[in-house]
Amino acid sequence: MNQPYSLTIRQLRDLLEKRQTIPGNLYENAERKVLCYPDDGDGGLIPTTTPLCISNLSTLMVSPMGCGIHLTETGRGPLDVGRAWLLRLQERDIVLGRQRPLVLEAVETILAQTSSPLEGLLISATCLDGLLATDYDALCREIQRRFSIRCAFDYMGPLLKGSPRQAETKMISACYGLLRPCSSTDPGLVNLLGPLRSSQAAELNTLLAPLGVRQVCCLADFSSLSAADAMTGARLNLVLGGGALWSAREMQRKWGIPYVSLSDAYDPAAIAAHYREIGLALCGTVDDRFLRHQVAQRAACLASQLEGQSCAVGGKNDVPCFSAAYTLLELGFSITTLFAHHVTGADLPLVRALADRVPHMRVYFDSHPSLYRYQATPEEFTLSFGVPDPFLPLDGSIRRAPILRSGATYGVVLRYLDELEQVLRAPAVPRTLPVPHPFRRVWNEAGCERRI
Amino acid sequence: MKRYAIYGKGGIGKSTLTCALSAALAQMGHRVLQIGCDPKADSTASLLGGQALTPVAEYLRTHEEPPCLEDIMLQGFGGVYCVESGGPTPGVGCAGRGILMTLHLLDELRVVERLQPDYILYDVLGDVVCGGFAAPIREHYADEVLVVTSGEKMSLFAANNIVQAVRHFSGEDYASMGGVILNRRNIPNELELVSEFVQTAQVDLLGIVPRDNHIPQYEQLNQTVIQGDPQLPVSQAILEIARKLQ
Numbered sequence: 001m002n003q004p005y006s007l008t009i010r011q012l013r014d015l016l017e018k019r020q021t022i023p024g025n026l027y028e029n030a031e032r033k034v035l036c037y038p039d040d041g042d043g044g045l046i047p048t049t050t051p052l053c054i055s056n057l058s059t060l061m062v063s064p065m066g067c068g069i070h071l072t073e074t075g076r077g078p079l080d081v082g083r084a085w086l087l088r089l090q091e092r093d094i095v096l097g098r099q100r101p102l103v104l105e106a107v108e109t110i111l112a113q114t115s116s117p118l119e120g121l122l123i124s125a126t127c128l129d130g131l132l133a134t135d136y137d138a139l140c141r142e143i144q145r146r147f148s149i150r151c152a153f154d155y156m157g158p159l160l161k162g163s164p165r166q167a168e169t170k171m172i173s174a175c176y177g178l179l180r181p182c183s184s185t186d187p188g189l190v191n192l193l194g195p196l197r198s199s200q201a202a203e204l205n206t207l208l209a210p211l212g213v214r215q216v217c218c219l220a221d222f223s224s225l226s227a228a229d230a231m232t233g234a235r236l237n238l239v240l241g242g243g244a245l246w247s248a249r250e251m252q253r254k255w256g257i258p259y260v261s262l263s264d265a266y267d268p269a270a271i272a273a274h275y276r277e278i279g280l281a282l283c284g285t286v287d288d289r290f291l292r293h294q295v296a297q298r299a300a301c302l303a304s305q306l307e308g309q310s311c312a313v314g315g316k317n318d319v320p321c322f323s324a325a326y327t328l329l330e331l332g333f334s335i336t337t338l339f340a341h342h343v344t345g346a347d348l349p350l351v352r353a354l355a356d357r358v359p360h361m362r363v364y365f366d367s368h369p370s371l372y373r374y375q376a377t378p379e380e381f382t383l384s385f386g387v388p389d390p391f392l393p394l395d396g397s398i399r400r401a402p403i404l405r406s407g408a409t410y411g412v413v414l415r416y417l418d419e420l421e422q423v424l425r426a427p428a429v430p431r432t433l434p435v436p437h438p439f440r441r442v443w444n445e446a447g448c449e450r451r452i
Numbered sequence: 453m454k455r456y457a458i459y460g461k462g463g464i465g466k467s468t469l470t471c472a473l474s475a476a477l478a479q480m481g482h483r484v485l486q487i488g489c490d491p492k493a494d495s496t497a498s499l500l501g502g503q504a505l506t507p508v509a510e511y512l513r514t515h516e517e518p519p520c521l522e523d524i525m526l527q528g529f530g531g532v533y534c535v536e537s538g539g540p541t542p543g544v545g546c547a548g549r550g551i552l553m554t555l556h557l558l559d560e561l562r563v564v565e566r567l568q569p570d571y572i573l574y575d576v577l578g579d580v581v582c583g584g585f586a587a588p589i590r591e592h593y594a595d596e597v598l599v600v601t602s603g604e605k606m607s608l609f610a611a612n613n614i615v616q617a618v619r620h621f622s623g624e625d626y627a628s629m630g631g632v633i634l635n636r637r638n639i640p641n642e643l644e645l646v647s648e649f650v651q652t653a654q655v656d657l658l659g660i661v662p663r664d665n666h667i668p669q670y671e672q673l674n675q676t677v678i679q680g681d682p683q684l685p686v687s688q689a690i691l692e693i694a695r696k697l698q
Contacts (some may be wrong), residue, residue: 092512096555097544132546 005376009338009354009361022120024365027345056119056224057108057178061086062103062291063126064094100142101136105145106396119225120178150225152177176247178225181255185233190215190282193248194240201387203291203411206236207275211284219224227296236281240408262408264320266327268295271410291410298417303332312376314339314366314387316403321386322350324404327359328385329357331417337381338363339388366391383424399423453564456630456697457574457588457620460600460609462656464578468667468676469574469600469690470599471498475678476687476694484572485563486532489554489588490577491539499528504676506553507538514629529679533567547577548584571697579610580617589618589627595619596630599656600650603634603642608649614655614695632657638663662686 005024006160007015015022064085085108095101103123111118121143125136140151150434154174176193190213192201204216215221222228233252237259239248260281262274275286297424311333313325325335335354340363343351354361364371366388376387378397385401392398402419458473460466468486474486475498489497505526512520528534538552564572564665578600588594588610597618599610611632632655635645643660643684650657662685670680677687 078501091549095540095546096513097540098513100544134544356471383657 002363003370005368005370006362006364008359009351010359012343012357012363013348014213016343016345016351017204019345022343024341024368024370031312032127054120054225054228055217056117057175058124059122059124060103060106060110061124062089062099062106062129063087063124063127064089064091073181084436094128094132094134096130096135099129099136100139103139104143104146104405109146111147111149114367118149120150120152122174122266123151123155124174125155128157130237136214138255142378146253148182150178165441173244173247175219176231176244176251179232180229182229182233184232185235187212187235188212191229191231191234191237191251192216193237193238193244193251193259194217199412199415200240202361203409207286207288207291208278209283211279211282211286213282223366232257236278238258238278240264253356263323264404264408265323266404266413267330268292270327271408271413271443273297274408288410291414295410295413295417297333298414302417302421302424303445305421306317306333309383309424310336311379311383311385311401312337312339312381312386313388314391316386316388318405319386320349324385325361325403329354330449333383335361337361337376337387339366340364343367345452401424453570454697455572455574455594456596456598457576457594457627458598458600458662459576459580459614460578461531461607462578462633464601464602464607464610465661467495468671469633469661470582470637471496471571472676472678472687472690473694473697474499474532474571474573475529475676476691477493477571478532478624479678479682479691479698480694482698483568484530484532484571484573485569486534486568486573486575487540487554487558488536489551489585490537490575491542492577492666493538495537495575496528496532496534496536497531497673497674498676499530499534500526500674501528502508503528505534505536507536509538509550511657512553518557518560521563523567525563532573533569535563538685546584547633548582548587551576551584552591555591559610576593579613582594586617586621589621592626594627597627598630598634599655600635601632601646602637603639603645608645612653615655616696625653628656631656632696633658634655636661636663651696652658658696659689661689661693 002134007022007024012022016386035100058359064334085106087102089099093102097418107121110121123136123140125134129136136153140153143149143151152174190208191202192203201218205213208216216238217231217234219228219231222230229424232255237248237251237257238263239245239259245261248261251257252259260274260279263270272288272292279286291418304336311328313321313328315321321338321340325338331337335358338354338361342365364374371391375393376391376392377393377399381398383399383401384392386403392400401423402416404416456616458466458470467490470486477484478551486496486499488507491509491512493505493510496505508519508524511524523626525535531619535558539545539550539552572593572594576588578585578587580586580589582589586692589597597614599614601607601610615629618627621627632646632650634643634652634657636642639645646657664677664684664685664686666677666681666686672679673680677684678690682691
């Protein structure tokens with residue numbers, strides 16, 4: 001078998017700096033292996049969030065058949081209160097521009113079938129509509145006029161600008177478009193844009209209270225869409241992860257709400273920088289010393305358990321592997337290997353920072369054909385942070401660390417370190433390979449599940 | 453069976469010439485199928501003598517079930533079978549894809565097997581602006597591409613674009629260049645300009661259609677000049693081109 005293609009992070013830096021072609025850097029020419037979600041269904045990243053958290057809001061997914069299935073999956077989750085509808089268009093409907101009558105008919109159906117009053121409708125269109133420039137703006141205006149409900153839309157497809165943004169991110173972003181300006185401003189209110197329910201809000205509430213912030217709220221904290229209009233009178237928007245950045249810009253333009261963009265960082269220094277920026281925006285100082293000290297202590301405590309552990313970082317679940325690797329280095333991990341999906345000039349600052357600290361860090365490209373039969377060994381690394389599953393042996397000889405999800409607060413980092421400690425504590429006993437289940441699920445042509 | 457796709461700048465006279473060629477071939481005793489690949493659905497009007505033909509897109513917009521051949525096809529002068537692809541309402545949808553959808557539908561209806569035409573003429577809207585408009589060239593629908601042009605600069609520019617598009621597909625088993633038809637506008641040095649173009653582009657000049665006011669006169673009557681007066685010089689020129697296509 002050929003050796004899998006790789007290069008060192010220093011070589012990668014040099015190539016990027018000279019703007020030379022990186023041999024193993026393939027564009028997205030195949031299905032991404034990194035999209036190996038840890039769990040099916042609601043446990044995965046994509047289906048866990050949905051703007052359907054507001055009970056009097058409904059979503060209409062307008063799509064061809066294939067996209068429709070994807071969108072159905074996207075819209076499903078623990079916050080789904082069952083108010084998502086799917087309008088399946090056929091080729092001729094799209095080619096002949098029949099969206100308008102069909103969507104209007106669909107809205108009539110939704111309203112007729114919905115017992116409680118509906119306040120807003122979010123239309124999720126696919127990239128096909130975006131490609132053909134279907135005028136959903138006009139359609140939303142017509143729906144608002146005709147049915148007296150709020151209506152907004154976004155294209156869900158990854159084909160368009162902003163790609164590759166996940167559909168769920170776009171739905172979240174579009175959701176803020178349904179808000180209407182409230183009559184008064186509330187200096188005690190700060191919005192957290194991006195997540196619909198946030199694990200970060202508790203910490204933010206505590207730390208921002210001395211600056212006159214009464215509540216840090218997410219969209220799902222409101223019982224109705226009109227109640228959520230209070231968000232338009234907020235003092236500040238905090239944008240988590242960048243998914244709702246466009247919405248924050250729109251809210252600044254329309255209602256003059258400033259915003260601070262928080263990266264998904266786990267790095268305590270980056271979190272501290274965020275708090276400094278928030279403090280400046282709120283005309284004060286955020287006192288985060290205690291939590292920062294606590295994170296430093298926990299990280300130092302964990303460092304003793306990390307001796308002899310070499311780690312690899314990959315882009316599973318779309319985790320940006322360069323920033324994840326840098327964060328882990330900051331937390332005291334020894335990173336020896338990276339599995340990048342694609343590298344661009346935008347990654348250069350992080351690549352430089354990594355190359356300065358670990359110049360011989362090995363970089364693989366997870367889509368490169370030479371990796372198709374590759375499997376890592378414990379001699380290369382012993383702890384995986386989001387390395388795509390096909391590259392890891394099934395015998396448990398390489399431990400799988402929890403995946404870095406959105407960070408941005410100390411509390412999230414502390415929880416992550418707890419989870420990580422549990423992984424490290426567990427003995428690395430090679431386990432027997434799982435016996436394949438005698439049945440596998442298939443779908444017959446009629447769409448009925450059967451077992452063979 | 454021979455299949456031709458007729459391209460050219462908008463307003464250059466493609467539909468007029470295509471109808472006249474269909475009529476000429478029919479008059480020579482051939483079975484001809486003309487497919488209008490234009491959202492305006494006005495390609496076959498001069499053959500139909502005022503009969504109302506439902507374009508495929510129009511049918512699909514108003515019916516849930518797919519059409520049968522009789523719903524979307526009429527026979528015009530000389531027994532020419534006429535089909536219009538039509539397209540979406542202006543400003544929405546995708547006209548190019550609409551053409552491809554029509555061609556696929558005709559395949560499903562097994563038009564060629566059922567009608568057994570000797571000639572199929574595709575009258576295609578304007579330039580080759582996207583994949584849909586290239587469908588007659590690309591998807592084994594046409595054998596040769598005919599380009600209609602005058603000596604005007606923009607018309608030659610469009611003709612050159614079409615030649616380049618056909619060349620672009622030259623490595624594939626797609627349609628090849630059949631030649632150029634000069635539809636005279638009587639601008640100065642028109643023949644020289646077009647001759648220079650065909651020489652530079654290395655394509656054949658199939659024929660020259662003189663400017664003749666009989667053409668619009670007969671079009672007013674929903675007729676081609678071939679039907680109206682086959683003895684006219686313009687009719688003779690078109691018949692001559694039709695002979696070359698045999």
